[in-house]
Amino acid sequence: MFPYFCLLIVTSFCAITEPFYKKQKSIKCILLSCFIVLVLFSGLRYDVGMDYLSYKTWFLSGRGFSEQGFILLTRIFRSLGPTIGFNFFVFIIAAVTLYGAYRFIYKYSSAPLLSLFIFFCFGQYFISTLNLIRQELVIYVFLGCLLPLIIERHFIKYTLCIATCSYFFHYTALILIGIYFLDRHFSAIIKLSGIALITISSPIIIYLIENSDYAVYLKLDIFVAKVTVLQYYLLALSVIIALLYFKCFQGKPMTKKDILFENINYINILFGIMIIMFSNTPIIQVISRLSYYTMPIYIILIPNFISRLSLRSNRLIFRYAFILLYTLIFLVAITTNGKLQHYVPYHSIIF
Structure with a gap:
């Protein structure tokens, strides 16, 4: 050590x-x-x-x-x-x-x-x-x-x-091919709709799995994972970063880089919600691994927002x-x- x-x-x-x-x-x-x-x-x-x-x-x-x-x-x-x-x-x-x-x-x-x-x-x-x-x-x-x-x-x-x-x-x-289309501005209504869709559809997906041939996997401890404290932290961090983007750039022009990073942060919010919604199911492991592609964005976003303080x-x-x-x-x-x-x-x- x-x-x-x-x-x-x-x-x-x-x-x-x-x-x-x-x-x-x-x-x-x-x-x-x-x-x-x-x-x-x-x-x-x-x-x-x-x-x-x-x-x-x-x-x-x-x-x-x-x-x-x-x-x-x-x-x-x-x-x-x-x-x-x-x-x-x-x-x-x-x-x-x-x-x-x-x-x-x-x-x-x-x-x-x-x-x-x-x-x-x-x-x-x-x-x-x-x-x-x-x-x-x-x-x-x-x-x-x-x-x-x-x-x-x-x-x-x-x-x-x-x-x-x-x-x-x-x-x-x-899946990174989809990131290419995130360099454009999405309205708050679209983003909130995405969050609502994920929140509403997650219990439906779990219900469908529970009533299918794959229900057995939900009962095997080896496939089940719980939400960790760090995953709650990352979701909270992504929400705070989203609010900082709104505060810092409200009514101001944004570069393509800023728009891209803001949208990647939004993807992290969706990942965080899905991780919580699918807690105690095998799906959480898949979502967690996919979220690894976008979570490192905070390596730069945290220092960048600190540097913006006057x-x-x-x-x-x-x-x-x-x-x-x-x-x-x-x-x-x-x-x-x-x-x-x-x-x-x-x-x-x-x-």
Whole structure:
């Protein structure tokens, strides 16, 4: 657990001292240095994450994946040798994933070091890259490299990139095609109608499942999941962000980027409502995994709204409040679920 605490200390120190750096170039160098450390931490790990040994078994056997492109990649890396090939494979996946996260933060965050800290501390972000490696790679390639294609309206390029990610890494990436159409303004009536539709239809869907041949799955504990405190927190956060968008941009023009991020936040509200409505059913697991594609938006939205505060004292208060909050979230998560999710103890291929 010691390596995680070291990273926590480093990233929190960077986030605390960021307001006192005079040059943006210094912040960029610190951000890049921290991400290099994270790449080494993630890429050189051994048997960290519940899926690590499963991926190694699948890598060596060439089986276990639905995506044919991913099977092809494992064959290419396996030609380097079973051990060296797999280690190199894990390192490259980590490097590409974290490069996407770096680009996302550097390009869109007004406080990159605070974004880095949030990225490290929240379990669905950096820690998940140690486990859900294929989906997390797609998520951060999308956020770091493909968002400009939406803003600049390159539909064919964007669709081809998503299709490539789906073929080589994770089929669920195809849902990201729908994100392309979120760079336009939707009225409050449309958004409230969407929330009402989700709220009303969810009990109907559960009723239909209960009276179908699939009802047996609702009674199996292995498929059932409950709503966690963090999921309630994310829903509350998404609602607060929506209200901040309304307050800050009411009657003011919005850029395509702002509209896109506001609509992604709205999608998170819908995900949050569905997660609560489908609590204690197998559906919650599917919705939770799909929500991973859009939840990282708060890595940049939290710092961006803090930066919009007019008074420096208020900006510092909110910054340090979120640093404290995410420190507590990280400590609780790593101490209660670290061993369960096989994140601790940390092992490396070099020691």
